[in-house]
Every structure is written in C-alpha cells, then in structure tokens.
Amino acid sequence: MPVAKTIKGIGNRVINAVWRIGMATRFFFLTLLYSGSSFRRFHLIIKELFSTGVMSLIIIIVAGLFVGMVLGLQGYETLKRYGSESALGVMVALGLVRELGPVVAALLFASRAGSAMTAEIGLMKATEQISAMEMMAVNPIARIIAPRFWAGVISMPLLAALFSAVGIFGGYFVGVVQIGVDEGSFWSQMQAAVDFREDILNGVIKSLVFGVAVTVIALYEGYDAPPTAEGVSGATTRTVVTSSLVILMLDFVLTAMMFGGK
Amino acid sequence: MSSNVSAEIIELNFAYDKRPVLQGINMRFPKGKLIAIMGLSGCGKTTLLRHIGGALKPTKGCVKVAGQVIHELDSAGLYAMRRKMGMLFQFGALFTDMSVYDNVAFQMREHTELPEELIHDLVMMKLNAVGLRGTQNLMPAELSGGMARRVALARTVALDPMLIMYDEPFAGLDPISLTVVGNLIRSLNDALGATSIIVTHDIQESLKIVDYVYFMSNGVIEAEGTPEEIRASSKEFVHQFVHGEMDGPVPFHYPGGDYRQDLNLG
Numbered sequence: 001m002p003v004a005k006t007i008k009g010i011g012n013r014v015i016n017a018v019w020r021i022g023m024a025t026r027f028f029f030l031t032l033l034y035s036g037s038s039f040r041r042f043h044l045i046i047k048e049l050f051s052t053g054v055m056s057l058i059i060i061i062v063a064g065l066f067v068g069m070v071l072g073l074q075g076y077e078t079l080k081r082y083g084s085e086s087a088l089g090v091m092v093a094l095g096l097v098r099e100l101g102p103v104v105a106a107l108l109f110a111s112r113a114g115s116a117m118t119a120e121i122g123l124m125k126a127t128e129q130i131s132a133m134e135m136m137a138v139n140p141i142a143r144i145i146a147p148r149f150w151a152g153v154i155s156m157p158l159l160a161a162l163f164s165a166v167g168i169f170g171g172y173f174v175g176v177v178q179i180g181v182d183e184g185s186f187w188s189q190m191q192a193a194v195d196f197r198e199d200i201l202n203g204v205i206k207s208l209v210f211g212v213a214v215t216v217i218a219l220y221e222g223y224d225a226p227p228t229a230e231g232v233s234g235a236t237t238r239t240v241v242t243s244s245l246v247i248l249m250l251d252f253v254l255t256a257m258m259f260g261g262k
Numbered sequence: 263m264s265s266n267v268s269a270e271i272i273e274l275n276f277a278y279d280k281r282p283v284l285q286g287i288n289m290r291f292p293k294g295k296l297i298a299i300m301g302l303s304g305c306g307k308t309t310l311l312r313h314i315g316g317a318l319k320p321t322k323g324c325v326k327v328a329g330q331v332i333h334e335l336d337s338a339g340l341y342a343m344r345r346k347m348g349m350l351f352q353f354g355a356l357f358t359d360m361s362v363y364d365n366v367a368f369q370m371r372e373h374t375e376l377p378e379e380l381i382h383d384l385v386m387m388k389l390n391a392v393g394l395r396g397t398q399n400l401m402p403a404e405l406s407g408g409m410a411r412r413v414a415l416a417r418t419v420a421l422d423p424m425l426i427m428y429d430e431p432f433a434g435l436d437p438i439s440l441t442v443v444g445n446l447i448r449s450l451n452d453a454l455g456a457t458s459i460i461v462t463h464d465i466q467e468s469l470k471i472v473d474y475v476y477f478m479s480n481g482v483i484e485a486e487g488t489p490e491e492i493r494a495s496s497k498e499f500v501h502q503f504v505h506g507e508m509d510g511p512v513p514f515h516y517p518g519g520d521y522r523q524d525l526n527l528g
Contacts, residue, residue: 139341
C-alpha cells in the first residue's frame with residue numbers, strides 16, 4: 001500500500017527528528033556538566049577561541065563592512081523621500097545592533113566556524129581519535145567538546161559586536177563621506193536614539209543565544225556523524241542548514257519577546 | 263581468577279540486534295604473555311577487544327581484568343581500569359592537532375600531576391624506545407604509516423599499562439616497518455612485564471613474536487595453541503589460514519543463486 005508506506009515513512013522521519021532533538025539536548029547538558037575542567041584549564045578554551053573566533057575575523061569584518069555600506073545606501077535613498085537623511089545614522093545603527101549584526105554574524109559563524117567544528121569532530125571520530133581518548137580514560141566531552149562549546153559561546157557576541165561596529169563605519173563611509181549626509185547629525189542622532197539596554201544589550205543576548213545554538217548543533221552533528229567520508233560531509237551540510245534555520249527561527253522568537261507589541 | 267592471569271574471558275556471548283557475533287568465547291591471558299587473536303575480517307576479533315576495553319557490554323558471560331568484571335564497573339570504575347590498559351588502534355589514531363611530543367605526553371598531563379620537566383624526560387624515553395626521539399616536533403601528518411604506528415605505540419605505553427591491546431597493528435605496513443613494529447611489541451611487553459593481546463590477521467609476523475594463538479571464525483574459537491602447534495595443525499581452517507589457500511572451509515565464492523540463471527542461460 002503506497003499510502004501506508006508514505007505515512008510510515010513520514011512517521012519514521014518525525015520519530016527520528018524528535019530522537020535527534022532529544023539526543024542533542026542530552027549532549028548539551030552533558031557538555032555543561034563536564035565544563036568544569038575546561039575552566040580549570042583555560043588554555044584549552046583559548047586555543048579554540050583562536051580557531052573559532054580569530055579565524056572568523058576576516059569574513060566578519062568584510063561582510064560587516066559591505067552590509068553597512070548597503071544599509072547606508074538603501075537607507076539614504078528611502079529617508080531622502082521623507083527629508084529625513086539626518087536619521088541615517090540611527091537607521092544604520094539600530095538595524096545592525098538589533099538585527100543584522102547578531103543574525104548575519106551568526107549565519108557567517110555557522111558557515112565558517114560551525115562547519116569547521118563539525119568536520120573536525122567528525123574526522124576525529126572517523127579516525128578513531130575519540131575512541132582512543134575514551135580508551136585512555138579521558139572523557140572526550142570534557143576534553144574536546146566543552147572547550148569548543150565555550151569558545152563558540154564567547155566568540156559569537158564579540159564577532160556580532162565587531163560586525164555591527166564595522167557595519168556602522170561602512171554606513172558612515174557611504175552616507176557621510178560619499179553622499180554628504182551631515183556628520184554631526186549622523187553621530188548625534190545615533191547617540192540619542194540607540195538605547196544601551198533596549199538595543200545593545202538585547203542584541204548581545206541574541207548573539208549569545210545564537211552562539212549557544214550554532215555551537216551545540218555543530219558539535220553534536222560532528223559527534224554523531226557516521227564515521228565515513230559521506231557521513232562527515234552530510235553532517236557538515238546539516239550543520240550549516242540546521243543552524244541557519246534555527247538562527248532565523250530563534251531571531252523571530254527573541255525579537256517578538258524583546259520588541260514585540262511595544 | 264588466579265593471580266598470574268591478567269585478563270580472562272568467560273563464556274562471552276554478544277549479538278548486534280539479534281545477529282550473534284560472539285558465541286561462548288573462553289580465553290585466558292596470563293601475565294607477561296603475548297597472545298594473538300586471529301581470524302578473518304568480520305569474525306568478531308575487534309568486537310572482542312572492545313569488550314575487554316569496556317566499550318561494549320556482553321549479552322551473556324563476562325570479561326575480567328585484574329579480577330574485576332568489566333561490564334559491572336560504573337563509569338568511574340571503568341575509567342580507573344582503563345588507566346591500567348593501553349590500546350593501539352589500527353591506524354594509530356594519533357591526535358592530528360597535536361605534535362608527536364604532545365601526543366605521547368597526553369596521558370601524563372591528563373592523569374598525573376608530574377612537573378613538565380619530568381614529563382619531558384619520560385616522553386623522550388618513550389620516543390627513544392620506539393626509535394623516534396628525533397620526531398618530537400613533527401605533526402602526525404608529517405609521519406609515514408610505520409612511524410605513526412610507532413609513535414602511537416609510544417603513546418600507548420606512556421603510563422606503563424599492565425594490559426596492552428593491539429587492533430591490527432600490522433595493517434598497511436611495509437616489510438621493514440612490519441618487522442620493527444612486531445619486535446617493538448614483543449620487547450615493550452617484556453620490558454614492562456605487561457600482558458599483550460594482538461588482534462590481527464597477519465599470520466606470519468604474529469607467529470614470530472607471540473606465545474599463544476586463538477583462532478576465531480564466525481564468532482567462535484576454531485583452534486588454539488602455541489605458534490608451533492598452530493603451524494603443525496591439521497585442522498582444515500587453520501591450514502587454509504596459515505597457508506593462505508584460496509579455497510577450503512572458507513569458500514572463495516560468496517553464497518549466491520544458480521550461476522547459469524545469473525547468466526540467463528536458462
């Protein structure tokens with residue numbers, strides 16, 4: 001019966017998805033549980049901060065600059081219609097700090113650092129490095145996963161902040177330097193309108209949540225990857241796709257909680 | 263278990279889902295001996311090794327190491343037991359993000375409070391024992407297959423384990439590396455006074471160095487004995503395996519349907 005087969009197939013996929021969410025949640029709590037040794041040996045986190053955070057700097061800075069420049073250009077074209085060009089600084093800053101900074105930086109982080117984490121952990125599993133560690137009586141979650149998790153969580157808000165800062169500079173360059181918007185009003189209106197708690201802190205919270213989500217997904221996919229070339233490549237793809245969708249979904253939820261109905 | 267036995271396998275049964283992999287296995291690994299477990303690929307050798315390391319739980323029977331039933335240990339007990347064990351994986355499983363030096367020092371840093379100067383001396387001694395003192399600053403990707411296996415061997419014996427397990431230590435090695443690794447396994451076992459279990463299908467190299475051999479096929483022990491007894495064995499399976507004959511109890515052809523029908527000859 002093709003209908004029964006289809007329903008069975010859908011059922012299996014749903015069960016599998018729920019199972020994976022459960023396993024990823026368990027993995028997340030185990031990571032938290034075994035995080036103590038990472039903080040006692042902070043050099044392990046610092047080493048991972050370099051590969052996840054520092055190595056993502058170029059892509060974040062370049063992308064932030066161009067996003068800010070586009071915002072400056074589009075914002076000017078729109079604001080000009082209402083004679084509000086002087087509000088360009090506010091528009092660029094709020095757009096970046098509240099939304100584009102955390103979201104685009106997280107998407108880039110998932111593509112650059114998330115995929116690298118999944119591939120690295122997956123290959124460690126495929127080449128029996130994780131099994132070797134277990135046989136040496138060293139807990140791989142404490143030694144491999146936890147330092148990478150905390151490196152991701154620490155890097156993400158910093159990268160998002162950098163993205164927003166560079167983006168504002170991009171907007172300034174296009175709006176003030178190229179088009180000729182008044183520099184004084186660009187900065188002073190931005191200073192007056194951007195609220196630390198409402199805008200900046202909420203943006204930081206968003207990027208922190210995205211950092212946790214992306215890093216957990218990336219590490220879980222790597223740890224759970226079948227130990228084959230195909231398994232690792234599939235896991236890497238899933239990291240980027242799942243992370244991107246989760247970031248956008250969480251962004252809506254967080255935006256609704258922070259700014260909705262005001 | 264008597265005090266001169268490091269490990270023992272008693273009536274071990276294991277099944278993946280409902281497919282039996284190991285059936286009624288009994289083995290003894292006396293102290294100081296080097297014992298080989300041989301058999302065709304997929305006969306359950308590595309599964310057996312995973313039971314000794316506590317990575318799998320038996321469906322029936324047990325594995326005892328140093329008098330303790332492995333599958334009854336809790337997580338802390340199992341980790342404490344594993345500190346007394348060493349395992350060499352098939353292709354070394356060196357940590358690719360660490361240098362040779364850091365790989366060998368890994369367990370010392372994780373499990374001891376030794377000062378770095380002492381760790382340095384110990385690492386140098388272990389690397390010297392496998393003839394690779396000069397590779398300390400190289401990364402695993404810069405080593406040949408044989409060198410990587412020797413570095414992994416140095417890492418395996420870093421904390422002087424009482425029981426050393428080798429999973430296909432000769433796979434993919436050139437003849438010189440094969441002899442070097444074989445001799446190192448023997449000499450390290452004797453120097454440490456440890457017990458070694460080698461899972462392999464390399465008959466010629468292993469018969470040169472081991473004290474006792476277990477032959478496995480389809481999850482059961484087909485034969486056992488000293489290397490001399492194995493060489494002289496008249497058992498068909500052992501004879502085919504030792505002499506590498508194409509056909510015998512292990513058939514050349516995988517079971518299939520009628521050949522004429524497969525060729526559409528009616």
